[in-house]
Amino acid sequence: MGRDEECEGAHISLEQPLRSGICDLRQASTSKELYPIEELRNMAIDDDTTPNSNRDSIGSVFEPVQTPRQRKSQTALVNTFLTSVGEKEILRTLDPSTDWSSTSRAAKSQGLTSLARIVKAGCSVIAPGKESEIRAELKGSGHVEKAFNIQPVPAATTRAIISSFNLLKDNKSSRRVLLSTLSTQLSFGQVRNVLPTVTQHEFKMAQRHAHMHGPGKIVQPMRLYRVIMSKQKAVHFIDFLFDHGVLLDKAWAASKTVRFSTGERRQLIEAVTNENFQTIIEWYNSYCEDFDFMPLGRSALYNVLQKIPLVKTEAVQCLDMRIAEGKEAMKSLEQVISMLPVDSDQQFNLTTRLKLIERHIVSELKQVLRTKNECRKHCVTFALSEPNGTQFTSECSDHSHITNCEKCLLISKLQETIIDYVKTDEFRVSRHIVEAEDMEKDEEDLILDVREAFGKLNNWRAHQVRTVNQNCARADITMGLLRQRPLTGVYVHQDFAQKALPQKFYESQRDYYAKTGISWHTAVATIFDNNDPFQTTTLIHTFDNQVKQDSSLVMAIDQHLLTYLKKKYPTLLEAIIGSDCGQTYLAANTLLSMTQMKQATGIDVKLYCFTEPQAGKSMCN
Structure with missing residues (x-):
């Protein structure tokens, strides 16, 4: 039997103890002896060791275990005990909602130092003057393991593990799976006493395997194939x-x-x-x-x-007040978090949750929004329907909302958490407010600022939803309606562009916003053809003299656009026009003039589409 066949047999046999409790590892090579490790499986694999990949990351990481008041009272009792025996007080405690693996090295060191002082104080109370003897006796007595519900490894299990490791010395993946059953219950030093050849790197990889997939679970390696790029x-x-x-x-x-x-x-x-x-x-x-x-x-x-x-840089976009208000709200909330009476780990936790909200609104939300979605927060049809109206309401009859997005719900949860911290007595003391009137006034103002900031974040999120919906409508026009009308339908998107700038230097901001200089109007016409799928024509109107950008100018430009397109494409019969929400396009004269375009140009304007305010940049830009 070759090395590969031996490892494959050991790999298959290793799966048996995870299902039936019988370890047939020795039989894979010699077929002489069986080793029961059911005790090891019952000890290592428990309902509490479910891999984190199957849990909700937001709920498991950020939900608080204790209130700040409870933690403070417990810390005060411990400090009273330490002071009574002459030990230093605990300056800070670790955040209970943060995993130990995610805690900083400095915080871990400080926490272990505080724990050592507590153990020393307990030894001085139980056995005064005999602290060294009781510490040495406690180290190998097994009482610590018993207090933490860590059962000792039976002798038969130890022999099975040693034999398995000796057999699987060339199969790293199987060794990692076997070692992962111990890594969740035993420390590296305890495992090293049983398996002297185990390195710290192997132990860490086994812990990672148990964290991602579960202790003792065999993961089939992914096979990679070379394929032709379609x-x-x-x-x-x-x-x-x-x-x-x-x-x-x-x-x-x-x-x-x-x-x-x-x-x-x-x-x-x-x-x-x-x-x-x-x-x-x-x-x-x-x-x-x-x-x-x-x-x-x-x-x-x-x-x-x-x-x-x-x-990797920020794109040059139009001025968007919703985004600007959202950014200001983020800065305001970060300042409030820095004022809260919490330690550095809790501040980092709250700031991380705030960054998750910003990242979700900026980039992730656009990827998960759908016209029909099982999540209520991601269903565009439900989000854009009036709650109590009938004119602008659509029913989600063909799908049900059975799931929730934790990141969308995190906005309301984080708002409640910050407000609860602001209402605590510790926050009032940290603000050094003495008079009752000033205290109440400052607290109410800060709570109002927090609610306004989260309201701006909700408006920013709603702005993103409307933007995605309008962009989808524009895509439906180009991909759906134009395909049904080859060479007979056209989509025209128009916008007033930036001023024509000189070649050698830029126009000053003063002249730009005063609308002095050369104005020009751009329009992009998209037509579907069976031979050439999409044909685009860019039409630019430039004005030598200063003109007023009003509805009369837009009416003249649109009539000239449709007349030119009719001459270039004689088969055109219908047109769909789109623009941003500028006042020149929203004017009643502009919209009423579209009904008369068929008589003047021979092209009937079927639809006029507007984009989301301050988010209407498209082909014209």
Whole structure:
């Protein structure tokens, strides 16, 4: 039997104790002896050791175990005991909602030092003058393990583990699985007493295996195959990047020469991204699962992203007051958190939760919003329906809302947590407020500021939902209506662009906002053709003299646009016009003039679409 066959047999036999309680490891090589390790399985695998991957990360990490008042009273009792025996008081305690593995090294060291002082104080009370003897006796007595419900490893189990490790010395994965059953209950020193050859790296990898998959659970290795990159799948991935706002066009972008595997070189325009490759690929895989689409492999997706000239910077966008208010609310809440009477770990915990909310609103929310979704927070149909109205309401009759998004609910939970901290007596003392009137006034003002800040975050989130909905409507027009009307329907998106700037220097901000200089109006017409799927025509109107951007100017421009398109494409019969929510486009004269366009140009305007306010940048930009 070769080495590979031996390891494979041991790997298969190792699965037996996890199912029936019989370890047939020795039989894999010699077929002489069986070792029961049912006791080891009952000791190591418990309901409390469920892998964290199956738990809700937000609820398990951030839900508080005790209130600050309870923790403070307990710490005061311990400090009273330490002071009575001449020991130093505990200055700080660890955050109960933070995992031990996520705690900083300094906090761990300080916590262990405080624990050592408590043990020393207990020894001095129980056995005065005999602290050294009782400490040495306690170390190997097993009473500590008994207090923590850690059962000793039986002798038969020890022999089974040693024999298994000697047999699986060349199979690291099986050794890791076997060691993971002990890593959740025993320390590295205790395991080292049983298995002297185990290294600290092996023990840490076994702990990681138990944390991710469960103690003693065998994970089949993923087989990787080399496949041909499909052009259809690559185009699907690239469309996802630009259609879902993952990649944005960069203003004043420069071109970059990219060399492909075929040896061809091309000039590609730089794009902007605010996320790393791993996060982008996770979003795309989740998107493909929702639509039952088989994507490319991870390595192929990485290769596609590496070929795109990316710039990690903020894109130049229009002024968006919702985003600006949301950013100001984030700064305001961070200042409030820094004022709370909590330790550094709790402040870091609250700040992390706040950052999770911002990240979810900025990038993650756009990827999970759907017209029909089982999560109420991610269902666009439910979100945009009036709660008590009938005119602007749609029923979610073909699907039910049975799931919740913890990150969306985190906004209300974090608001309640911060307000509870503000109402505590510790916060009032830390603010050094003496007079009752000033105390009540300052507390009410701060609570009002917190609620207003979270209200701005909710408005920012609602703004993102409306933006995604309007962008989906524009995509439905171009991909649906125009395909049904080849060469007979056109979609025109128009906008007043920035002023035509001189070649040698930029126009001053004063002249720009005063609307002095050369104004120009841009419009992009999209037409579907069976031979060439989409044809786009860019039309620009430039004005030599200063003009007023009002409804009369827009009416004249639209009439000229449709007249020109009718001459270029004689088969055009219908048009859909879109723009942002500028006052010149929302004016009644502009909308009423669309009903007369058919008589003047021969093209009937069927629909006029508006984008979300301050989020209407599209092809014109």
